[in-house]
Amino acid sequence: MLSPRSNNEVEAIYLRQRMTVYRVCFAYLKNPADTEDAVQETFFRLIRKVPAFASEEHEKAWLIRTAANVCKDELKRRYRTHESLDVHPELQSEDGSRTSDVFRAVTELPDKYKAVIYLYYYEGYDSAEIARMLRKPKSTVRNYLHEARKLLKKRLGEDFYEG
Numbered sequence: 074m075l076s077p078r079s080n081n082e083v084e085a086i087y088l089r090q091r092m093t094v095y096r097v098c099f100a101y102l103k104n105p106a107d108t109e110d111a112v113q114e115t116f117f118r119l120i121r122k123v124p125a126f127a128s129e130e131h132e133k134a135w136l137i138r139t140a141a142n143v144c145k146d147e148l149k150r151r152y153r154t155h156e157s158l159d160v161h162p163e164l165q166s167e168d169g170s171r172t173s174d175v176f177r178a179v180t181e182l183p184d185k186y187k188a189v190i191y192l193y194y195y196e197g198y199d200s201a202e203i204a205r206m207l208r209k210p211k212s213t214v215r216n217y218l219h220e221a222r223k224l225l226k227k228r229l230g231e232d233f234y235e236g
Contacts, residue, residue: 078123087116090133093196094140100180100187101144111147115140134206137196141188141207148184178228186221189214 078086091112098111118139126132179190188207192198200218204211 078120083116083120086119086132086136089129090136093133094136096195097137097140097188097191098144100191101141101148101184103180107147111140111143114143118143133196134198134202137188137192138206138208145184175225175229178225181228182221182224186217186224189217190221190225193218 094112094115095108098108098115099105102108102111115136119136124135126135176195179187179194182190189200189203192203192206193200198206200214201211203209204214207214209217
């Protein structure tokens, strides 16, 4: 039997990863109340399963994958309505600025593209790492990135920078 995590350890992980988990969940659910529920469920799973992490990156990858699965499960259960991201201060960037049009466009992508774009551009993972996290072939991840970039470029025009 795995030994439970201490309250201090869970709190430290929560403080390190809460905004990443929140953003992943919001990208799927587009609703602050549902997002908060999904974040809570993600951290409950962390407490219940007590996974061993090799590093903070492994911890982050596990939480991102778990958050995506929680959100996908929720989306299977019921239909979601879309809300404007402008009214949600939870999605302010670290410097306090409002969510960009680019992030808004990312959240409006089809579900299969959201996670790969978020992980690649916002979290800095390469396609091989994303493939491992999402348990998809590398070629599928690269294809999703390519297709999502085309959609973003079409939607954002000159505001879209692929760098």
